[in-house]
Amino acid sequence: xxxxRRLRPFTLIELLVxxxxxxxxxxxxxxxxxxxRAKARAINCTGNMKQLGLGVIMYAxxxxxxxxxxxxSVLSWQPADGGSYKGxxxxxxxxxxxxxxxxxxxxxxxxxxxxxxxxxxGYCRNxxxxxxTKPTETxxxxxxxxxxxxxxxxxxxxxxxxxxxxxxxxxxHNDQANVLWVDGHVSAVKKNGLVPSFFNPTWTP
Ligand SMILES: [Zn+2]
Numbered sequence: 001x002x003x004x005r006r007l008r009p010f011t012l013i014e015l016l017v018x019x020x021x022x023x024x025x026x027x028x029x030x031x032x033x034x035x036x037r038a039k040a041r042a043i044n045c046t047g048n049m050k051q052l053g054l055g056v057i058m059y060a061x062x063x064x065x066x067x068x069x070x071x072x073s074v075l076s077w078q079p080a081d082g083g084s085y086k087g088x089x090x091x092x093x094x095x096x097x098x099x100x101x102x103x104x105x106x107x108x109x110x111x112x113x114x115x116x117x118x119x120x121x122g123y124c125r126n127x128x129x130x131x132x133t134k135p136t137e138t139x140x141x142x143x144x145x146x147x148x149x150x151x152x153x154x155x156x157x158x159x160x161x162x163x164x165x166x167x168x169x170x171x172x173h174n175d176q177a178n179v180l181w182v183d184g185h186v187s188a189v190k191k192n193g194l195v196p197s198f199f200n201p202t203w204t205p
Contacts, residue, residue, distance in 0.1 A: 041102040042173040042188065045143075048098040049180040052117060052141055055092040057184060060129050066140070068125040069151055084149040085119045087112060103172040107147045117180075118144035118168050122153030123200045124182075135182035139198050143177040145170040155196040155203045162191060169194060 010018075060066050069085040086099065096109065101116035108114075119125075120139045132138050142158075144150055145167050152158060157168040171177045176188040179198075196203035 038103070038174060042176070042178065044102045045173065045178050046186045046188075048101070049117065049141055049178050049186045050184070051093055051095070051098045052089065053180045053184040053186065055089040056140055056180075057129070058092040059089055065126045065128050066124040067119070069119060069121050069149065084113070085121065085125075085151075086115050086149050101143060101172060101178075104147070110148065113148040115149055116144050116147065117141040118146065118150045118152060120199050121151030125151075129182060132182045133201060136185070137198055138182045138201070139179055139194075140182055141180040142194070143170045143172055143179075144168065152199055155200075158194060158199055159196045159203075160192065161194050 056066055067085040067088040069088075090099070096111055096114075099115040099117065100109075104116045119141060123138065124140055129135065139152075142152070150168055152168050156163070156166055161167075161169070161171070169177060171191045173188060175191045177191075177194060178186055179189050179194070180186050195205050197205060
């Protein structure tokens with residue numbers, strides 16, 4: 001009796017049903033995996049900015065003020081002495097990786113110039129950290145729209161956050177930007193939440 005029992009092969013319909021179920025399960029799982037990966041990148045980026053914050057604090061400790069950086073029409077934010085904000089802060093960190101946001105597409109990397117974080121140079125340069133009146137609400141570094149050393153010195157470079165052109169900030173993490181504040185903490189700010197007064201207390205709103 002047992003020996004005479006034969007396994008019936010799968011019918012095409014049964015096979016298709018199984019394939020459909022697998023496809024549905026996979027489609028439910030993939031967005032969750034992608035979200036987890038995006039979250040991991042955002043956390044990695046937060047760690048980068050915390051290290052940049054330590055670099056700025058150490059620089060300011062040695063020099064009494066936060067880093068300068070200045071415009072050079074020929075070298076484009078790259079002063080002749082190599083002393084852009086990256087050139088000044090990086091010796092305290094000594095890492096290229098911390099200047100790189102993991103959610104930014106790969107670019108040709110230049111150790112002197114490349115960074116995915118833009119400096120709030122208009123307000124911070126040559127200013128003592130103790131002289132900042134609202135250190136928890138004043139930006140030092142923000143996610144950059146550029147890939148090389150750049151600075152913020154005008155309200156229309158940051159506001160509105162969804163301006164079609166001219167922005168020097170970006171929101172690469174699910175429409176959020178990581179921001180390093182003068183007190184050293186890093187937080188994610190949603191698009192349209194990064195108001196000009198965070199960059200300069202005299203800017204409105
Ligand atoms: Zn990032």
